Amino acid sequence: MKNAYDILVVGGGHAGVEAALAAARLGKRTALISIDPGAIARMSCNPSIGGLAKGHLVREIDVLGGEMAKATDASGIQFKLLNRSKGRAVWSPRAQADKFRYEDYMQRVIKNTPGLDVIAGDATELLLKANRITGIRLRDGALVPGRICILTNGTFLRGKIHIGDIQIPAGRYGELPSIGISDQLKALGFSVKRLKTGTPSRITKRSIDFDVLEIQAGDPDPLPFSYATKNFHPKNIPCWLAYTNTQTHDILRSALDRSPLYTGKIEGTGPRYCPSIEDKIVRFSDKAAHQLFLEPEWEGSSQWYVNGFSSSLPVDIQIRALRSVRGLERAEFIKIGYAIEYDYFPSHQIRRSLETKEIHGLYFAGQINGTSGYEEAAAQGLMAALNAVRSIEDKTPLVPERHEAYIGVLIDDLCSKETSEPYRMFTSLAEYRLLLRWDNAHLRLLEYVREAGLQSAEMIETFEKTRNETRVLEKKYSATRILPGNPLQIPLDQPSALSLLIRRQELDERHLPLLREHYFPEYGVDAVDQAFVLTRYEGYIDRQFKQVEKMRQLENRHIPTGLDFHRVPSLSNEGREKLIKFRPESIGQASRIRGISPADIQVLLIYLQK
């Protein structure tokens, strides 16, 4: 086909942006097709990036060569390292972003990326020939030829907004839904289901009585998300805390019969970790107050986001209820909260490369895989593009393992879990959590960074240097003796091994600058810190590596594609059904699928031995 693109990305959300940038940067002719190019990289919901486990994802996207971290550093107006009182593995960065600056930044980067075209259009049909993608048809009839298509339609597929008993077809408030593709795929035999999510109202700044609210500022000495960001001096604009009360709850409760959730108008399941306010008061009726965070949507914003008050109740109720909250008595509403229902494709239909099992060249990324969150979407967009490019180049897919990255956990979960609610990342989903720290994403993913080919040679060299230095320092920490009267000002009666002091917590993070200055001046700050963490948690980290080793036998036991599970004797009925549905690629993956019992795994192992 003449003038065909290598890769077509449908959707300019967080998944689409990363996918399009990665594909073009890897030298593939790429088109980013989006209904409204002005809305590219829009934050549909809360104006923040990162947070627990999600911050880890952003770091991994960054080291692999994605854009999200840089965009956040460039547009953030408040930064915070969460869980700082806990161990390293669960520290996680979070930022309030100026959502306009974020969009602008991304749109500019896209504009300046050679080989990347932005096409304004609504993709309505996939063009197929013998189960292969050949292009896309737009609503206006135009055809865009291409051999690979990455779908990232977000919440737009047959999207429907609910406010009380009012329903509006929409992809987001004020934006048209995408009709066509999910029907086409359904007709082709894909399983298509509904999910729902919600967003709270936005109110004017001048109507908030800040005097009676609690202030919440960011860290005074914030760290950037991206390894590439230097001279980082972002704004520190506070958020504010308010609380609902029993009166608020009474108002909400009085209107439950008008909630589409309870009248059965909404069929999709919503996330339990992100419940609407009406859901909270029903499920936890004994709780007298719920927290609300008031967040500016951009710097100097007149529009504030009421985090925690997501609702699909009728307008009058939302207004009355919010106005019963102390400090918000005079609240003026700019946008009312709503729930949105949309089509998604249960993720057993994709491979670990994110390519669909049924159609060659068709990839799914982001919300349409049943996930929720900007970070989860961005990570998938990036990985889908990397693997799409690799398939063009006849290379094997590149997918980190569960012990290497949250991205690995995310993808493995997508390929082995049944989602009944939107999936989001939690640190507790990572069984090797202690290995997956936000501070070592560059070291644990180093091989992948090289393979992916998106990072600059310089950056890779820095990562390598840190890794090598860390290895040396780990040994040195055991060999170095700290003497009484040391420059670190650690009181000692007799000489002691440095590693011992670290393990006994007599030497902590605060000593690291001095330690480097007096003992290891020729080593990098990062390496001094990494070696510290490894020494400090050595016992636990070793244990985790042992667990990885134990599982590796199973992970490395490949299940041949196309294995006919009907022919494997003695499997349980449920186990067989699940194996056929998910078609796991390894025994390890099979063992994580619910309904496949340890006995089934034994049976499979024995069968594969033959």
Place this chain on the structure above:
Amino acid sequence: MQHFDHHDTIAAISTATGLGGIAVLRISGTRARDIALKILDTEKLKARYAQFCRARDPQSGEVLDNVVAVYFQAPASYTGEDTVEISCHGGYAAAPSILSCCYDQGARAAQPGEFTRRAFINGKMDLLQAEAVADLIHAVSDSGRKLANRILAGKLSDKVRALHHELLDIASILELELDFSEQEIAAMDRKDLQNSIANAKTHIAELAATYDSGRILREGALVAIAGRPNTGKSSLLNALLQEERAIISPIPGTTRDTIEESFLHRGMLFRLVDTAGLRDTEDPLERIGNSRARRVISEADLILLLADLSRPDDLAFEIQFIEEHKKTPLILVFNKYDLNPRIPEMKDIRYLGISATRPQNLDILLDTMLEMLQKHFRLDGESVSISRDRQRRALLLSAEALKRAKEAVKKGYSNEFIALDIREAVDALESITGETRSEDVLNHIFNRFCIGK
């Protein structure tokens, strides 16, 4: 493990061979109903209905027996597969001939335990219950049969599940503080956390400690008959068995090797072991006998220490023996009561007088033995106990992990480290019932706490 195609339909006679009134033949698998219909002269088999009909050899047409057949439709059957049970007349003719017709029609002989294995594989029972089926089949005593039945009814599984739940509670609190720390969640007091972990550990250790009682209920109690030579140990063994099992003679040092015999009393199995008389001796054979005796005594669940009432004056040996075996339940049995009815006063010890050769007080002795075992091993009829070493090891592993968790809390470690130990404890528990790893912690959190902005 042997493997056969799951498409195989298996058949076997499920009742014991021999001259019983009736025998039950079981066919299980996708073709069970087809095969039964070929043999039975009935048009249809309705699920869950008892159908009276005749069994015929489809090849010769010969009538084999009048039978009652019941069809259980998958998954509502013992194995979780289509199953037909045919009750026919017992004895050596009917059942085997019907079975051989089943083979002719394409069924395969079931391997020992294969019905239960299929039930386990199809999720009809967990590992504990599958083991209990084996125990039930092999039960040699009433107490063992009852225990197996309690486990089969899911009592032990329930208990393990309750422990599992207790651990999940702890895990969810730990994870909640990690994954939802932005939100208004009151951190759990570290002392409380330590206590919850300690409690869970105690509960798990308690269950592990039921191993001995489980083993006793299942395999019987090991009762060592010990004492100086010539006190009448072998005579007591023979008297209880009512059989001339061991050699008896007035010559001290008659018994050399240990002699074990099983014996049922009120549904409880005793494994009685007669041992060589204990004394210092130069005789090499007798020395070997003595060391064997010592070994049995050290493993015993109950010791019967025999003393000779015809030589009542010197109890120094017995007193020292009792001192050395304080950990094991012990009854001091004064034998030869018929020669001397004056029993010395003893303190802090169960004792009684009997006569082995002119049977006296033997019933009282047996009841005392039973009572002491019940008390010491808490063998009341309702309790569930674990019964296999596999289960005990897993529980100990779990308790061990909890001990580490407790120490980590004490040392002020952050939740993610404690969570690692708790997860190991949970994994160990899950290996007991053979249930798949549950990533239920998040579910648990969502059900218990209001989280989410």
